Amino acid sequence: xxxxxxxxxxxxxxxxxxxxxxxxxxxxxxxxxxxxxxxxxxxxxxxxxxxxxxxxxxxxxxxxxxxxxxxxxxxxxxxxxxxxxxxxxxxxxxxxxxxxxxxxxxxxxxxxxxxxxxxxxxxxxx
Numbered sequence: 849x850x851x852x853x854x855x856x857x858x859x860x861x862x863x864x865x866x867x868x869x870x871x872x873x874x875x876x877x878x879x880x881x882x883x884x885x886x887x888x889x890x891x892x893x894x895x896x897x898x899x900x901x902x903x904x905x906x907x908x909x910x911x912x913x914x915x916x917x918x919x920x921x922x923x924x925x926x927x928x929x930x931x932x933x934x935x936x937x938x939x940x941x942x943x944x945x946x947x948x949x950x951x952x953x954x955x956x957x958x959x960x961x962x963x964x965x966x967x968x969x970x971x972x973x974x
Contacts, residue, residue: 850874850963852944857968860934864972868929870944870965877925878902880962881947881955884918884929886970887939893943895956897929907954912938934972941967 851873860866868884883898897908897918906918917930927944945961947953955961 850877850946851955852878852963852965853948854942854944854965854968856882857942857970859971859973860973862922862934862936864934865930865932866934866970867946868942870927870929870971872925872944872946873896874925877921877944879948881949881953882918882920882957883945883947883955883961884914884927884952885888885943886938886944887967888937888940891940895958896942898955900952900954902951905952905954907956908957922930929969936974939970939972941969943967945970 853871856868887893899906901919903920904941915933918928943965944965946963948953
């Protein structure tokens with residue numbers, strides 16, 4: 849069982865930056881690939897970024913590539929999402945997710961994730 853708690857959301861102007869954090873419980877954090885997803889009002893939840901168990905591989909949605917960066921600290925059981933050059937269309941609830949999977953797996957599909965956090969709101973004003 850893994851519990852995930854996101855933090856770091858808030859209100860920011862377009863062009864600004866935010867850093868989201870996700871704290872994971874459990875001693876087997878390094879056995880999980882981690883991902884960030886988001887859901888805007890009236891839209892389905894969508895993939896944002898993912899990172900492999902060791903942190904050696906990452907993958908991003910095209911809409912955030914070059915602006916967002918995912919990272920993890922297995923010793924601290926934390927995963928981060930650094931968001932730069934934010935746009936109003938980045939406004940959404942951001943969710944952290946964990947997937948029990950193989951060492952180098954890169955997972956973009958929501959259905960492959962086993963555990964989810966409660967989400968943190970990010971609002972980007974124009």
